[in-house]
Amino acid sequence: MSSTTRAMLWDRLAKASLVEGALPEAGEAASPWFIRVMLGFAGWLGALFLLGFVGAAFVAIFRDASSMLVLGGLACAAAVAIYRVAPKSDFMAQFGLAVSFAGQAMILVGLADVFKRFNPTQFAVCFMLLEAVLFVLVPNYLHRVLSALGAALAAVWLIIDAGLFAFAPAAITAAFLVLWLVEFKFERHGPLLRAGGYGLAIAAVLTSVLHGGLWLGWLVSRGHGQPAGGEAVQWLGHAASVLVLVGAVIALLRREGLELGSGQGRVGLCAALILGLASLKAPGVAPAAAILVVGYANGNRVLAGLGIAALLGYLSHYYYSMQTTLLFKSALLAATGLALLGARLVMHRWWPEAKETSHA
Amino acid sequence: MANPRDEILDWSEQGRIAPGRLRAALEAGGALPDANDWRRFLDRLLLWMGTVMLACSAIFFFAFNWAEMGRLAKIGLVEAPILGALFLLWRLGLERASGRAVLFAAALLTGGLLALIGQIYQTGADTWELFAVWAAAILPWTLAGRLAPLWVLWLALLNLAVSLYYLTFGFLWGFVFAPQRLMWMLFGLNTGALVAWEACAAAGLEWLRERWSARVVATASGTLITWLALTDVFDWRSSSHWGLPLWLGWMAAAYAAYRRWLKDVYVLAGGVLSAIVVIAALFGKSLSHSDAGGFLFMGLVIIGLSAAGGWWLKSVINEQDGGAA
Numbered sequence: 001m002s003s004t005t006r007a008m009l010w011d012r013l014a015k016a017s018l019v020e021g022a023l024p025e026a027g028e029a030a031s032p033w034f035i036r037v038m039l040g041f042a043g044w045l046g047a048l049f050l051l052g053f054v055g056a057a058f059v060a061i062f063r064d065a066s067s068m069l070v071l072g073g074l075a076c077a078a079a080v081a082i083y084r085v086a087p088k089s090d091f092m093a094q095f096g097l098a099v100s101f102a103g104q105a106m107i108l109v110g111l112a113d114v115f116k117r118f119n120p121t122q123f124a125v126c127f128m129l130l131e132a133v134l135f136v137l138v139p140n141y142l143h144r145v146l147s148a149l150g151a152a153l154a155a156v157w158l159i160i161d162a163g164l165f166a167f168a169p170a171a172i173t174a175a176f177l178v179l180w181l182v183e184f185k186f187e188r189h190g191p192l193l194r195a196g197g198y199g200l201a202i203a204a205v206l207t208s209v210l211h212g213g214l215w216l217g218w219l220v221s222r223g224h225g226q227p228a229g230g231e232a233v234q235w236l237g238h239a240a241s242v243l244v245l246v247g248a249v250i251a252l253l254r255r256e257g258l259e260l261g262s263g264q265g266r267v268g269l270c271a272a273l274i275l276g277l278a279s280l281k282a283p284g285v286a287p288a289a290a291i292l293v294v295g296y297a298n299g300n301r302v303l304a305g306l307g308i309a310a311l312l313g314y315l316s317h318y319y320y321s322m323q324t325t326l327l328f329k330s331a332l333l334a335a336t337g338l339a340l341l342g343a344r345l346v347m348h349r350w351w352p353e354a355k356e357t358s359h360a
Numbered sequence: 361m362a363n364p365r366d367e368i369l370d371w372s373e374q375g376r377i378a379p380g381r382l383r384a385a386l387e388a389g390g391a392l393p394d395a396n397d398w399r400r401f402l403d404r405l406l407l408w409m410g411t412v413m414l415a416c417s418a419i420f421f422f423a424f425n426w427a428e429m430g431r432l433a434k435i436g437l438v439e440a441p442i443l444g445a446l447f448l449l450w451r452l453g454l455e456r457a458s459g460r461a462v463l464f465a466a467a468l469l470t471g472g473l474l475a476l477i478g479q480i481y482q483t484g485a486d487t488w489e490l491f492a493v494w495a496a497a498i499l500p501w502t503l504a505g506r507l508a509p510l511w512v513l514w515l516a517l518l519n520l521a522v523s524l525y526y527l528t529f530g531f532l533w534g535f536v537f538a539p540q541r542l543m544w545m546l547f548g549l550n551t552g553a554l555v556a557w558e559a560c561a562a563a564g565l566e567w568l569r570e571r572w573s574a575r576v577v578a579t580a581s582g583t584l585i586t587w588l589a590l591t592d593v594f595d596w597r598s599s600s601h602w603g604l605p606l607w608l609g610w611m612a613a614a615y616a617a618y619r620r621w622l623k624d625v626y627v628l629a630g631g632v633l634s635a636i637v638v639i640a641a642l643f644g645k646s647l648s649h650s651d652a653g654g655f656l657f658m659g660l661v662i663i664g665l666s667a668a669g670g671w672w673l674k675s676v677i678n679e680q681d682g683g684a685a
Contacts, residue, residue, distance in 0.1 A: 009364055009389050018385040019376055034626050035673050038633045042666030045640060049659035057652035091667040098663050184383040187372050194369075264395070267402060296401055299365045299391040305572075311409070315416055319423075330420035337413030344406035347399075354396055 033302045036142050043094055043142075047101030054102070068110035075103025076130070080137045087139055097143060100134065104150075121161050128154035141195050148199025156207050166237020166283075169208045170244045173287040176200035177248045180294045180303070181255065201291055201303060205310045208287035209317055238283060242276030245286040252297055263351035270343050278336040281324060284314035285336075365391035404457060411461040414441075415468035422476045431480050438473045442466055454505060463505050467498040467513060488524035491517050506565075508573040515553050515577065519546060540591055540600055547584040551610075554581050558622065571624060578614075578627045585610045586634040593641045607638065625673055632669035636662055 010023040031039075054061065054071065061067040079100035086092035107130060115123045131151035135144050152172060159168045179197040186193060249272040253265050260269065279286035292307025294300075318329060368389050371377050377385050386392045393401065418441055422434065429437075445466035452459035471494045478485050485493075495517040502514045526542040554577045561568040568574075588603035611631055618627040640662055647654045 006367060009367060013368075013377075013385050013388055016384070016388045018378055018381050018388060019371065020378075021376075024371060024374060024376055031670070031674060032625065032629075032677070034629045035670055038629045038673075039666055039670050041633060042636050042662055042669075045636065046659050046662040046666070049640075049644070049655050049662060052647070052655035053652050053659060056650050056655055090671045091664060094663045094667040094670070095660075098659060184386065187377075187380075187382040190369060190382075191373060264398065271402065271406060292405070296393060299363075299386060299393065301363070315412070319416075319420065326420045326424035330417045330424065333413045333417035333420060337410045337417060340406045340410035340413065344403060344410065347402060347406065351399060353399065 036145070039094065039097070040142055040146065043097035044101055046094065046098035047105065050098055050102040051105055054106070062109075065110045065113035068106045068113070072103045072106030072108075072110055075099050075106065076134065079103060079143075080134070083138050083140050083143070093140055093142075096138075096140065100138065100143060104130065104134075121158060124154045124157040124161065127151075128158070135196070141191065144192070144195035145198045145202075148196040149202050150199075152200050152203035153206065156203065164233070164237065166234045167240055168237075169204070169279075169283050169287050170237060170240035172200065172204045172207050173241065173290050174244045174247075176204045176287075177244065177251075177290060177294060180298060180300075181248070181251050183298055198303075201306055204287045204291060205306060205313075208284040209310055209313045235280075238280045241279045241283060241286045242273075245276045245279070245290055246272045248272075248290055248294065252293070256297075263347075267343065267347045267351055270346065271340070274336060274339040274343060278332060281328070281332050282314075282318055282336075284310070284318070288314050363391065364389040407458055407461050411465045412468075415465040415472075418469055419472040419475075422472050422479070434476055434480065435473070438469060438476055442469045442473060445469065460505065460507050463501055464507065464510055464513075467501055467510060470494060470497050471517075486524070486528050488521045488528055491521035491524065495521060506567045508567060508570050511557075511568075512573050512576060515550070518549060519580075522546060522549060540588065540603075543584055543588055543591075544600070547581060547588060550577055550581040550584065553577050558617070562622075571626070575624070575626050578624075579630060582610070582614070582627070582630045582634055586637060589638050590641055593638065594645055604638075607634075611635065619676065623676075625677055628676065629669075629673055632666075632673065636665050636669065639665065 007023055010019060013019045058071075061071055079096045082092050082096035082099065108127065111123050111126055128151045131147045131154065135147035135151065138144065138147070152175070156168050156172055159165065159171060176197065179193050179200060183190065183193055183197065246269065249268045250260065253260060253268055258264050260266075275285050275289045288307055288310035290307075291310055292304055295303030295305070295307050319326075324332075365386060368377065368382070368385050368391055372382050372385070383392075418438055422438060445462045448462045449459055449466065452462060454460060454463065471490070474490055474494050474497065478490060495514055498510075498514060498517075502510050522545050523542060526545065554574065557568060557574050557577055561574070585603070585607050588600075589607035590603070592601055592603035592607075611634070614627055614631050618624045618631075640658065643654075643658050643661065647658065
C-alpha cells in the first residue's frame with residue numbers, strides 16, 4: 001500500500017474515532033504468503049543439512065533412540081532461545097527454523113523407535129504436545145503456522161486411529177472455523193489466532209482433499225484405524241460435516257447481524273444445505289467451501305484463494321476416488337450443479353440487486 | 361502491496377486501534393465485504409460452482425462407459441448440453457459473467473464429446489491426440505472468450521498433449537525415452553506462453569492483467585528450468601549440459617522483467633527459491649557422508665541465503681509501497 005493510501009486510510013479511521021494521533025511510521029510490510037512458503041521450504045532444506053551434520057559428526061547418536069530424543073529436545077529448546085533472543089533478525093529466524101525442524105525430526109525418529117513397543121496413538125499424542133508447546137513458546141509467525149499444522153495433523157491421526165475417520169473432516173473444519181470466526185473478537189491474541197488458523201486451514205485441505213485415504217491405508221495395514229460402528233457411524237460422520245457447514249453459516253449470519261429469515265440468510269442457508277448434502281458422498285466439498293466463504297467474510301484473500309484451490313483440487317481428486325462409481329459421482333455432481341444454479345436464480349428473487357452501491 | 365486488512369491488523373497489533381473496535385476499523389477501512397460485495401460473491405460462487413460441477417458431471421458420466429446406452433443417445437447426451445451452452449451464450453453474450461461461465465463449460469464438454477467419439481468409434485487415436493484436438497477445437501472460443509481461466513485450461517491441454525506425445529513416441533524413435541527432451545519441450549512451451557502473456561497484457565489487453573494466471577505459467581516455466589539445471593548439476597545420463605546456462609539466462613531475464621519492468625515479487629520469490637535449490641545442489645553433490653563440516657557449512661549457507669533473500673524481497677515490497685506514493 002502506498003504512503004498516500006496509508007495516510008488516507010488512517011484519516012478515514014481517525015474521522016470515525018477509531019484511531020488517535022499521528023499516522024504510525026510505515027513498518028515492515030507483512031510478508032506475503034509466497035515469501036513465507038519460500039522461507040519455510042528453505043528452512044526445511046537447511047534442516048536436512050543440519051541433520052546431516054549431526055549424523056556425520058555424532059554417528060552414535062543416530063543409533064540410539066534416547067540420545068536422539070535428548071538431542072532433539074535440546075535443539076528445540078535452542079530454537080526457542082534463538083527466536084526469543086533475536087526476534088527481529090532474519091538470519092536468526094531462519095537459523096531457528098532450521099534448528100527447530102532438525103530437532104523435531106530427531107524427536108520423531110526417537111519416538112518412532114521408542115514406540116515400536118507401543119502404538120501410533122502414543123506417538124501422535126507426544127507429537128501433538130510437542131507442537132502445542134512450540135506453538136506457544138516460539139514467537140514467530142511462520143513457525144507457529146507450521147506447529148499448528150503439525151498438531152492438527154497429529155489430532156487427525158488420533159481420530160483416524162480411533163476408527164472415527166468419517167468425523168475427521170468435520171472436526172478439523174469445525175476447529176478451523178471457530179478460530180477464524182472469532183478473529184476480530186480476541187484482537188489481543190490476533191497473531192496467535194491467525195497463525196493457528198492458517199495451520200488448521202492447511203490441515204483441513206490436506207484432510208479433506210486427500211480425505212485421509214493414504215493415512216487410513218497405512219494405519220489399517222498396521223491393525224489400527226479400522227472404521228468403528230459400521231455404516232451408521234460413517235453416515236453420522238458425514239452428517240457432522242453438514243452440521244458444521246450449516247452451523248458456520250448461521251454463526252456468520254449472526255456475526256454480520258443478519259436474520260436467518262432474511263433474503264441473505266435464506267440464500268446462505270440454502271447454499272450451505274446444498275453443499276452439505278453433496279458432502280455426504282463427496283466429503284471434501286464442505287470443508288473447501290467453508291474455507292472459501294470464511295476467507296471472503298474476513299477479507300482474507302489468501303484464505304479465499306486456498307478455498308478455491310481446495311475445491312478445484314478436490315474435484316480432480318474426486319474423479320479418481322474409489323468410494324463410488326463414476327456414474328454415481330456424475331449424478332451427484334449434476335444434482336449439486338443444478339441445485340446451485342437454481343439457488344442462484346432464487347437468490348435473484350429473494351435478494352434483488354441494490355440500485356445504488358453504497359460503501360461503509 | 362499490503363491491503364487495508366493487513367495494514368489495519370498491523371496497527372491493531374501495535375495497539376493503535378481503539379480496544380474492541382478492530383472490526384469497526386476493518387469495516388470503515390473497506391477491508392470487509394459489504395452487502396453488495398456479498399451478493400456479487402455469492403452470485404459468482406453459485407454460478408461458477410454450479411457450471412463447473414455440471415460440466416464435470418457430463419465428463420464423469422461418459423468416462424463411466426455406460427454399455428447399456430446406444431451410440432446416438434450417448435452423443436446426443438453430450439451434444440445437447442454443448443448446443444444448449446452455445447444457445448445460452450448467444451442469449452447472454454460474453455460481457456456477462458454467466459456468459460463466460462457457460463463458454464467455459466462448453467469448452468470442458470467439448471473434451472467429453474471428443475473422448476466419447478474416440479470411445480464409440482474406436483478411432484485408434486492416441487490419448488495425446490485427444491488433448492491436441494481438444495485444444496485445437498476450443499481455440500476459437502478461447503480467442504473470442506477473453507477469459508484468463510480459459511487460456512489456462514487451453515495451455516494445460518497443450519502441456520498434456522505434448523507430455524503424452526513424448527510418452528507415446530519416446531521409444532519409437534529408436535532411443536530410450538529421455539525425460540529431459542520432454543522437459544525442454546514443456547519449458548519452451550510455457551516460457552513462450554509466459555512471454556506472449558506478459559507482452560499482450562503490457563500491450564493493453566486488460567483481461568490478461570490478472571496476476572494469478574501469469575503466475576501459474578511463470579511457476580511452470582521456473583520449475584522446469586530449475587529441474588533442467590539440476591539434471592546438469594548432478595550430470596544425469598540424459599543431461600544436455602544446456603540446463604545450467606539457460607537457467608542463469610532465465611534468472612537474469614526474470615530479474616529484469618519482474619524487478620525492473622513489471623515488479624512481481626511472487627516470481628522474484630520463486631527465483632530466490634530456485635537459486636537456493638541449485639546452489640545447495642552444486643555444493644551438496646560433492647559432500648561425502650562423513651563430511652560433518654561440509655554439512656554444517658551447507659546448512660548455514662542455505663539459511664543465510666534464504667534469510668538474505670527474504671530480506672531483499674521484503675525491501676522490494678517496501679520500496680514499491682513507498683515508491684507508489
